[in-house]
Amino acid sequence: MPHKTFLFFIWPSLLAMILFIALPIGSVAYQSLFIEHEKILIEAKNCGPFGCTSQVSVDAEAMARLRAEQPAGRFNGLGTYTNPTHLATDEIADIVATSKNFGEIRSRIMNLPFYKALIFTLAYTFIVTPLVIILGFIIAVVVNSVPKLLKGPVIFFSLLPMLVTPLVGSLVLFWMIDSRGIIGAMLQSLFNDPTLSLKASPTLTWLTLFTYGVWHSAPFAFVVFYAGLQTVPKDTLESAMVDGASRWERVRFVTIPYLAPLATFIALMQLMDNFRVFEPIIGFSAAASATSLSYLIYNDLRAAESPLFGSAAATSMLTIIGVIILLLPVLRRNWREFNRKT
Amino acid sequence: MTFTLKASVAATALIASAGLASADCGIESGSVRILSNDFSALHAVNDWAQKCATDKVEVTKNETEEHKNIQVPALTTNPATYTVAVVATNSIVPLMNDNLIRPLDEYVAKWGQQLQDSQKVYVDGKIMAIAFMANAQHLFYRKDVLEENGIEVPKTYDEMFAAAEKLREAGVMQTPITSSYMPGWNLAAEFVNTYLGTGKDFFEPGTAKLAMDQDAAIKVLEAMKKMTEYMNQDWATYDANAQKPVWDAGEAALSINWGSRAGAYIAADNPSPEIAAGTAFAASPAIGGGNIPTAALWWDGFTIAKNISDEDAEASFRAMMNGISPEMMAENPDAAVWLIEGYQPTPAAVGVIADLQGGARPYPMLPYMGMLHTALGDNLAEFLQGKESAEQALSDVTAAYNTAAKEAGYLN
Numbered sequence: 001m002p003h004k005t006f007l008f009f010i011w012p013s014l015l016a017m018i019l020f021i022a023l024p025i026g027s028v029a030y031q032s033l034f035i036e037h038e039k040i041l042i043e044a045k046n047c048g049p050f051g052c053t054s055q056v057s058v059d060a061e062a063m064a065r066l067r068a069e070q071p072a073g074r075f076n077g078l079g080t081y082t083n084p085t086h087l088a089t090d091e092i093a094d095i096v097a098t099s100k101n102f103g104e105i106r107s108r109i110m111n112l113p114f115y116k117a118l119i120f121t122l123a124y125t126f127i128v129t130p131l132v133i134i135l136g137f138i139i140a141v142v143v144n145s146v147p148k149l150l151k152g153p154v155i156f157f158s159l160l161p162m163l164v165t166p167l168v169g170s171l172v173l174f175w176m177i178d179s180r181g182i183i184g185a186m187l188q189s190l191f192n193d194p195t196l197s198l199k200a201s202p203t204l205t206w207l208t209l210f211t212y213g214v215w216h217s218a219p220f221a222f223v224v225f226y227a228g229l230q231t232v233p234k235d236t237l238e239s240a241m242v243d244g245a246s247r248w249e250r251v252r253f254v255t256i257p258y259l260a261p262l263a264t265f266i267a268l269m270q271l272m273d274n275f276r277v278f279e280p281i282i283g284f285s286a287a288a289s290a291t292s293l294s295y296l297i298y299n300d301l302r303a304a305e306s307p308l309f310g311s312a313a314a315t316s317m318l319t320i321i322g323v324i325i326l327l328l329p330v331l332r333r334n335w336r337e338f339n340r341k342t
Numbered sequence: 343m344t345f346t347l348k349a350s351v352a353a354t355a356l357i358a359s360a361g362l363a364s365a366d367c368g369i370e371s372g373s374v375r376i377l378s379n380d381f382s383a384l385h386a387v388n389d390w391a392q393k394c395a396t397d398k399v400e401v402t403k404n405e406t407e408e409h410k411n412i413q414v415p416a417l418t419t420n421p422a423t424y425t426v427a428v429v430a431t432n433s434i435v436p437l438m439n440d441n442l443i444r445p446l447d448e449y450v451a452k453w454g455q456q457l458q459d460s461q462k463v464y465v466d467g468k469i470m471a472i473a474f475m476a477n478a479q480h481l482f483y484r485k486d487v488l489e490e491n492g493i494e495v496p497k498t499y500d501e502m503f504a505a506a507e508k509l510r511e512a513g514v515m516q517t518p519i520t521s522s523y524m525p526g527w528n529l530a531a532e533f534v535n536t537y538l539g540t541g542k543d544f545f546e547p548g549t550a551k552l553a554m555d556q557d558a559a560i561k562v563l564e565a566m567k568k569m570t571e572y573m574n575q576d577w578a579t580y581d582a583n584a585q586k587p588v589w590d591a592g593e594a595a596l597s598i599n600w601g602s603r604a605g606a607y608i609a610a611d612n613p614s615p616e617i618a619a620g621t622a623f624a625a626s627p628a629i630g631g632g633n634i635p636t637a638a639l640w641w642d643g644f645t646i647a648k649n650i651s652d653e654d655a656e657a658s659f660r661a662m663m664n665g666i667s668p669e670m671m672a673e674n675p676d677a678a679v680w681l682i683e684g685y686q687p688t689p690a691a692v693g694v695i696a697d698l699q700g701g702a703r704p705y706p707m708l709p710y711m712g713m714l715h716t717a718l719g720d721n722l723a724e725f726l727q728g729k730e731s732a733e734q735a736l737s738d739v740t741a742a743y744n745t746a747a748k749e750a751g752y753l754n
Binding site: 035036037038039041042043044045046047048049050051052054055056057058060061063064073074080083084085091111113174178179195197199200202284285286287288289299302303304305306308310311 | 410411414431432433435436438439440441460461462463464465466467473476524525526527547548549550574575576578579581639641681698703704706707708709712713715716719720723724727729730734738741742744745746748749750751752754
């Protein structure tokens with residue numbers, strides 16, 4: 001395609017991408033370099049229903065003048081990125097210098113909020129993604145062999161977890177695994193342990209979140225694989241049958257290689273999605289045991305009375321960098337294949 | 343589902359109040375737009391403010407738990423989306439920091455004869471808010487259960503643990519205590535309450551420098567950890583909303599909970615009437631040999647936006663005067679501990695009043711308190727789960743607070 005035609009076709013989406021993706025990311029990156037102005041405090045006698053005290057408050061008018069002069073705040077460079085709630089470079093140097101052994105280094109680093117969130121995010125991404133691909137593939141193969149009459153209803157029910165809004169889906173499961181809920185009570189009687197609770201221990205909470213993640217995303221993999229299965233060449237399958245390949249051998253040597261590019265596609269999407277895991281942490285009230293990078297951003301913006309925009313922006317940029325690092329191997333492979341073909 | 347429920351309740355309230363709209367507040371014209379939190383006492387106030395609506399006076403309301411996140415952007419626009427922001431001790435701070443609310447002295451002089459001096463919230467000599475109710479956490483207990491087992495109403499944390507132990511040993515309840523220990527805002531509120539009971543302060547006076555008393559803070563954390571030992575193992579997922587079902591199911595006999603929720607626990611239409619009948623209230627227990635109730639006192643009040651016309655501001659003030667009128671209180675005596683003149687405490691108010699009389703301390707109305715609250719909410723759970731020491735938890739809190747306070751410009 002000549003470059004001119006290509007440009008002609010691409011410009012509307014290019015414009016939309018610049019307006020709605022590139023510019024906001026640019027503005028977030030810019031914000032992450034700034035912190036708020038130094039607050040001018042005044043001390044005065046304040047009175048309320050419970051008596052009078054001498055208290056400090058912010059001199060709002062002086063602050064308004066400062067903000068009018070420099071709306072973005074004070075330039076802080078990469079200071080927010082390296083502070084204790086993000087990459088914590090000083091703290092890590094200190095931990096490495098003062099710890100006795102590797103175990104202590106590890107546990108002390110894992111206590112830093114950013115790394116605590118990162119380790120859960122990575123664990124979630126790398127456990128849920130492969131399981132989603134495998135489970136999605138299995139469901140697709142099974143559904144594909146279901147009699148035609150049942151196919152519609154089976155497909156519909158297999159898709160349900162994906163149709164439910166993540167927050168609602170996680171809340172539904174959260175109530176079901178409550179010790180008074182149907183799953184929670186069943187597990188208790190199954191293991192004969194009235195104190196068993198999936199919400200109580202961090203390990204079980206992680207497992208619950210992983211299970212939820214697989215439950216929620218498997219239908220996506222299933223849909224993609226199912227569509228792919230319809231295009232697997234029948235004659236290759238038939239010749240494999242003539243050669244005496246068993247059902248398993250046909251799946252292993254014909255279907256799987258044929259669907260491999262689809263698996264790459266699903267892996268790509270799932271790595272991106274799972275790295276941004278957020279809703280289940282809210283839905284399962286799991287913040288005590290698991291936090292993710294997206295949760296940190298949410299916390300900076302919503303938990304405090306005054307949002308910390310710089311901190312949230314820095315975490316957002318680090319998340320974007322994380323996604324890029326994660327996708328690099330997959331993208332590189334695609335690039336190589338592309339070059340081989342041309 | 344809750345949304346449709348809320349919407350239909352709001353709609354019903356709207357229709358009901360429209361029917362009663364004959365009460366003329368004497369406002370000539372103007373637009374009153376109220377933003378508030380979502381609980382029954384505020385519904386009562388807002389409904390009464392809405393009675394001022396006439397052909398020329400528009401009164402609308404938005405009652406939502408998201409009010410804290412909405413208020414700053416909504417009042418920053420000019421004209422502001424809301425003319426009235428109903429706030430509490432903590433949520434007035436961001437509005438003042440950004441200079442979004444106006445002094446009320448002029449309106450108080452003109453239209454505020456019904457107000458008592460204690461209702462006027464002065465900041466730097468100017469009235470910035472009108473308080474109308476007090477709130478605090480206090481002890482909820484099952485009178486019937488305690489009496490059956492020969493237990494006195496606990497006045498200290500040690501007595502509370504002894505009571506819980508006795509109930510557990512007698513096989514009455516395995517997890518007799520319940521409280522909102524969900525990490526985040528709830529857990530931090532519990533820590534702040536208990537720490538205030540030690541009589542110590544959070545900050546160096548006049549600065550944003552964190553200066554928690556280490557020994558007192560550790561004592562508080564240890565008491566909180568002991569609390570969790572008598573709670574349902576899922577305590578880390580229980581917020582304030584999760585308390586009542588547990589209580590109504592008869593699974594707990596001791597609870598530290600909000601005064602504003604007390605009315606519902608003993609209401610005649612409670613789903614478990616026998617439990618409601620056995621529920622009583624007392625001051626928060628004291629800690630560490632002291633006698634201060636471990637509770638922070640809160641007020642709820644209203645503020646008027648700065649970025650609106652003077653006409654709307656005056657109309658808003660007058661409508662809210664009707665909202666917090668003694669007539670409103672006469673209709674809703676149980677809904678809150680009112681600060682309005684002529685208030686007679688009801689059985690639901692016993693706990694908050696006991697806190698007040700016991701000398702409980704107000705929640706600090708400091709510009710940087712919210713950041714400490716967040717830091718506490720994020721960093722105490724691991725200690726309570728037994729994953730780290732109290733010292734480590736406190737040093738994590740300090741690190742998180744210092745980082746946030748530096749970014750917000752309070753510390754260097």
